[in-house]
Amino acid sequence: VAKLCVCDLLVAQCDVNCCCDPDCSADDFSLFTTCSVPVVTGDSHLCSQKAAVYSLDVEANPPERIFNLIDQVNPSIFCIHSTNYKQALYLKSPEIPTPENFDRLLDEYGGATFSAEPDSWNLDTDTENPPDANETYRYEYGVPVQTEDAFLRLPSPVVSSWCSDANPAGFLVNQATKCIRSVSVEKCDSIQALSMLFYINSSILAVMFRSDTSVFQVNITVQSIVVQSVDGMRTLLNSSDVLRLPVVLGELCLNAVLGVNYHITYTDTGEIIEAAAAFVLGAISKEALSIEQSFEISFTQENTQPVPLSGNPGYVVGLPVRAGFRPQGYPFPAEILSSKHSQLTILQSTSTQDCLAAQGARAPVLFGYNMISGCKLRITAATKCQPLAQTLLDVLKGQSFPEYVASFGNSQAQDVLDWVPITQLHISEQILSNTLQSSCQIPVSLGIEVKWTKYGSLVNPQARIVDVTATITTTTLKQLPSGRERIIPVMSSVVFTDISSPAEPGYKAWPTINIRLPFDFFYPFI
Amino acid sequence: NMSSQLSSLPLQILLYVNGIYYIFYFLATLAMIIYKSQVFSYPDDFLAPDLAVLFLMAILEVPRLYLGFKGNLTEAEAPLGLSLGLTVGSVVLCMYLLLWQTYVLWADVLLNALLLAAYALESGLKVTAIAAFVS
Numbered sequence: 267v268a269k270l271c272v273c274d275l276l277v278a279q280c281d282v283n284c285c286c287d288p289d290c291s292a293d294d295f296s297l298f299t300t301c302s303v304p305v306v307t308g309d310s311h312l313c314s315q316k317a318a319v320y321s322l323d324v325e326a327n328p329p330e331r332i333f334n335l336i337d338q339v340n341p342s343i344f345c346i347h348s349t350n351y352k353q354a355l356y357l358k359s360p361e362i363p364t365p366e367n368f369d370r371l372l373d374e375y376g377g378a379t380f381s382a383e384p385d386s387w388n389l390d391t392d393t394e395n396p397p398d399a400n401e402t403y404r405y406e407y408g409v410p411v412q413t414e415d416a417f418l419r420l421p422s423p424v425v426s427s428w429c430s431d432a433n434p435a436g437f438l439v440n441q442a443t444k445c446i447r448s449v450s451v452e453k454c455d456s457i458q459a460l461s462m463l464f465y466i467n468s469s470i471l472a473v474m475f476r477s478d479t480s481v482f483q484v485n486i487t488v489q490s491i492v493v494q495s496v497d498g499m500r501t502l503l504n505s506s507d508v509l510r511l512p513v514v515l516g517e518l519c520l521n522a523v524l525g526v527n528y529h530i531t532y533t534d535t536g537e538i539i540e541a542a543a544a545f546v547l548g549a550i551s552k553e554a555l556s557i558e559q560s561f562e563i564s565f566t567q568e569n570t571q572p573v574p575l576s577g578n579p580g581y582v583v584g585l586p587v588r589a590g591f592r593p594q595g596y597p598f599p600a601e602i603l604s605s606k607h608s609q610l611t612i613l614q615s616t617s618t619q620d621c622l623a624a625q626g627a628r629a630p631v632l633f634g635y636n637m638i639s640g641c642k643l644r645i646t647a648a649t650k651c652q653p654l655a656q657t658l659l660d661v662l663k664g665q666s667f668p669e670y671v672a673s674f675g676n677s678q679a680q681d682v683l684d685w686v687p688i689t690q691l692h693i694s695e696q697i698l699s700n701t702l703q704s705s706c707q708i709p710v711s712l713g714i715e716v717k718w719t720k721y722g723s724l725v726n727p728q729a730r731i732v733d734v735t736a737t738i739t740t741t742t743l744k745q746l747p748s749g750r751e752r753i754i755p756v757m758s759s760v761v762f763t764d765i766s767s768p769a770e771p772g773y774k775a776w777p778t779i780n781i782r783l784p785f786d787f788f789y790p791f792i
Numbered sequence: 793n794m795s796s797q798l799s800s801l802p803l804q805i806l807l808y809v810n811g812i813y814y815i816f817y818f819l820a821t822l823a824m825i826i827y828k829s830q831v832f833s834y835p836d837d838f839l840a841p842d843l844a845v846l847f848l849m850a851i852l853e854v855p856r857l858y859l860g861f862k863g864n865l866t867e868a869e870a871p872l873g874l875s876l877g878l879t880v881g882s883v884v885l886c887m888y889l890l891l892w893q894t895y896v897l898w899a900d901v902l903l904n905a906l907l908l909a910a911y912a913l914e915s916g917l918k919v920t921a922i923a924a925f926v927s
Contacts, residue, residue, distance in 0.1 A: 311831075344897050346896070347897060347898050
């Protein structure tokens, strides 16, 4: 105990106020003010132990250090009188690894955690259950989907745009790829990648391959066949049982695969139970040296209806804004109906720019993308106002303009509070006339303003839609003298505004000067 | 004729007190072992022998005291002799708890020393009682 010194940190140098430091001389001790370590003892639980007491005698001139070795007695009746367990009072020094005990030490301490008790009495280390014979290797996210010979291929462009057939499809990874394949019409029935058989002949293993048991195999069924003609028109075939192989007919090669869309159904335990492929077959003309093929794969869990999410949970820029209706009738309906027909859409400009011919072409509103589109309306003297106003409203708003917009990208239909109602505003442009609203108003512009904010943590903010306002601006239709015509521009726009409050910097408080006079500074006057 | 009483009164008193003291001793030692296992590092293969010795001593104590009472009251030397034999076993176990326990606290030392003193006195009194009964 006399040789232990906790405050001796500097080697061969005297530590300040460290009375037990052997590097300090008597002169150094005379400069100390106090002893930082007054007592060095062993375990205080022992009944009697040696203690080294250091103190500074400040009365003497110069101050000197006093060192005493005394017996310290623990007065408690529960002090340790003696012990027969050597490691009780000392820290165990760890074993140094040698080539002989390295494996044992690695087993014991090699993991992320190990127990403090020695496991020499742990009897069942050798009866660890051997890998269960019935355990199957289920598919996990990203693992290539295995077929009976290799992997399920999804041809995709690798370095250049040319198709490479060596890209395996990952489980639960929805992918869509497009690539170019070089073809020659004369040999098109011998090119494997152009025939349907190439994509459906190998069956998919339901679980991952195991060498001892046979695994259930899922055949790829043909879900539908769409035939695309040379000018691009697509027709869905009624019977999709017949396998259509490429055949050379004159100058064309028919039934060449232009696109494959795989749909895989899986269970929640990671097994594949169904696989279907939808084909787009087309005709290649003689001049074509290469065709573009597109491939897609999507995974659906069994007994669920997949709803495409626009973000999880915040909206992702570029994904469509989800919208829906609230069914009328009951006081507090519990669901918002959202389907493909109730999307938030905006008028899409066409090349002809004619509003009345543009009915039907609409573009979905994608989150974060401000869009503006428009068309031109030709008015003659004979146009009636009321039907024109209704038509324009249909053109601007579309067939079923939704009432609610999802606040988050993954808002569920059941959570009514997660859906934001669309506020509809009506502004009428009065062209300085006080003449009345009996002259009718036609809508000329629709502006959708989507206010969104950043929600969640500063490090990973999620976009959340807070408010959607659809503003219809109307103007009066002035009656034209007959024979004249006028062109009115009709416009619709979508604007996304970020209304998240900016982060405010936090500053430290200004340092203050703290001057206080003593209480009795003005004694005896106060 | 006055029938002389051979039973030893001091032995009877000592046996009675020993019984009561032993109950207190057993509970105190058990409590201290529990305390030690919480406060100090007490691995299982050190704890097991200590507990085994304590419980064995408790199991031995009951017949020992019973035989002592019976032998003294019926003035028969056979049960008293058997009790003496069991006392030897108890002394050994008591020595273990005094000297070779994993942690010997000061309270342990006191309790065991007292018990040993009681055993020694008891053994002496039993020997004289046996001598009195035999003769």
